[in-house]
Amino acid sequence: MRAPEIDLSKLPPILAYGRTESDLIPLLQKVQEEYGYVPPETLTPIGDQLKIPPSRVQGVINFYAMFYTEPRGRNVVTVCRGTACHVRGGKGVLRVVQKILGLKDGETSEDYQFTLETVACLGACALSPVMVVNGQVYGRMNPKRIETVLVRYMKEGDD
Ligand code: FES
Incomplete structure (x- = not known):
């Protein structure tokens, strides 16, 4: 597209x-x-x-890293790869997110529905492992919760 x-x-x-x-x-x-x-x-x-x-x-x-030179998805999913998240399974969170979205770090889906990115710390270590979607923090992620959250955003795109 x-x-x-x-x-x-x-x-x-x-x-x-x-x-x-x-x-x-x-x-x-x-x-x-x-x-x-x-x-x-x-x-x-x-x-x-x-x-x-x-x-x-x-x-x-x-x-400046804050400026983007390519269009991003309507939903930006950010997975933390910081130390606190890493020790509580952050790598697995990234793996599951990548699998569900079919994207690698830094990629945007062809339909511009999702962009996946990673950061060093989202500042919510107490909730690790953490991911953020469009600024909304989701803590203590596990495969089931990840799927529930992402499917919700996928459905919003179908409206
Ligand atoms: S290390 Fe993940 S929120 Fe801080």
Whole structure:
């Protein structure tokens, strides 16, 4: 499936927030809020607005892990691979999630329903092993609970 088309008519009101290079990061955050990532088509308009070359915009995007350059799934599943989760079976959680979603770490499903990613710690070690879906923390995961949670998000996508 192709990447979803982006609506560039939403860009000018966002660009209006920026004047100089010091506005670049907040502007990129606003673009990402709107599109879910920073589409390559926006780099030149952003650079023009801030009077900097698109390569400078790209450089900043590459530097900060918080910016995404490709569309992500409507549901972002984050599995913790930190130490506390690891000792309580975090590796198994990742294995089960990968199997259910058919994705590896960093991948997005072809229908853009799911993105799978891992992080070093989700800051909820007391609930380990932990996974997060769209910002919602799910603790003390086991295969049954993982399936229950993920199937719920899969069903929402069918509506
Ligand atoms: S190590 Fe997993 S939440 Fe901290």
